[in-house]
Amino acid sequence: MPQYPDPNLLVGSSTADDAGVYRLNDETSLVQTLDFFTPIVDDPYLFGRIAATNSLSDVYAMGGRPITAMAIAGMPDDLLSNEDIAEVFRGGADMVAEAQCSLVGGHTIKNPQPIYGLSVTGLVHTENFLANAHCKPGDTLILTKPLGTGIISTAVKRGICPDELQELAIQAMTTLNRSGATLADKKLVNGCTDITGFGFLGHLAEMMKGSNTSAEIDTNSVPALSPLVMKFIEEDCVPGGSKKNLLNIAPSVNFGDNISEAVKLLMADAQTSGGLLLSVPPENEAETLDILANSEALCVSIVGQVTNKQAHDIFCS
Structure with missing residues (x-):
């Protein structure tokens, strides 16, 4: 895809890594990721917890700590009750809180199949971020x-x-x-x-x-x-x-x-x-x-x- 050349973009999409890393200064860089999927369990609360854990993981995989998250959801309101939908969001919110991360909002649309996940922003020291392309022989x-x-x-x-x-x-x-x-x-x-x-x-x-x-x-x-x-x-x-x-x-x-x-x-x-x-x-x-x-x-x-x-x-x- 077309890319805007930016020397502060330390990790982009070229190495299929878990998240992007963007340098703010010599000490601090942003880690940004987005993930969502359809249910793999029947319990709506557990679905929310699993999806949120999965989304947060990409920040940890880059060596960062999540600071803010936004929920992304598509819900079939003709198939799921408002109570079930609320349980999905509650599960995700509980997981975000466990990660000591702030849930700052999100966006929901109607969708034939339930989807839920998070967009997560984290922080990492600019010299310490991890990446999938940094392996060395002998490791x-x-x-x-x-x-x-x-x-x-x-x-x-x-x-x-x-x-x-x-x-x-x-x-x-x-x-x-x-x-x-x-x-x-x-x-x-x-x-x-x-x-x-x-x-x-x-x-x-x-x-x-x-x-x-x-x-x-x-x-x-x-x-x-x-x-x-x-x-x-x-x-x-x-x-x-x-x-x-x-x-x-x-x-x-x-x-x-x-x-x-x-x-x-x-x-x-x-x-x-x-x-x-x-x-x-x-x-x-x-x-x-x-x-x-x-x-x-x-x-x-x-x-x-x-x-x-x-x-x-x-x-x-």
């Missing part, structure tokens, strides 16, 4: 939430998901990725992204392409939310988006002969409000792991390493 790759929310959502729709696993997925999707800001403040991380619709492999490939590097992934270290996730995959309980993700990313990945189709689909599973994928210099690994272990991170999994650019963006063994 350790660390994941902060297990995978499988797309698979679990499909299992819920089919009526085969235990309540306990559904609750675990909801907990994962409503956990803020605040550690991204802490790690950026301490200058411990080179590259970062959050894992959402393109799945672990898709977002990792964006990091590698933007950084002109490759990644070696130990698939045994890539965590699933539950062993049941793998069972669901083997029973073909997989959303169409996850299958399409795998099809699209396959040319960029060299899969070892021992990698099962189920593991490939787990790594391609379209996540909602997933965890951070961090690219950490070896000398900062111990401190990073310690901070994550004492944060809201649902897992602290070393999943691989960044290498010099090779024939494929990703090598899985």
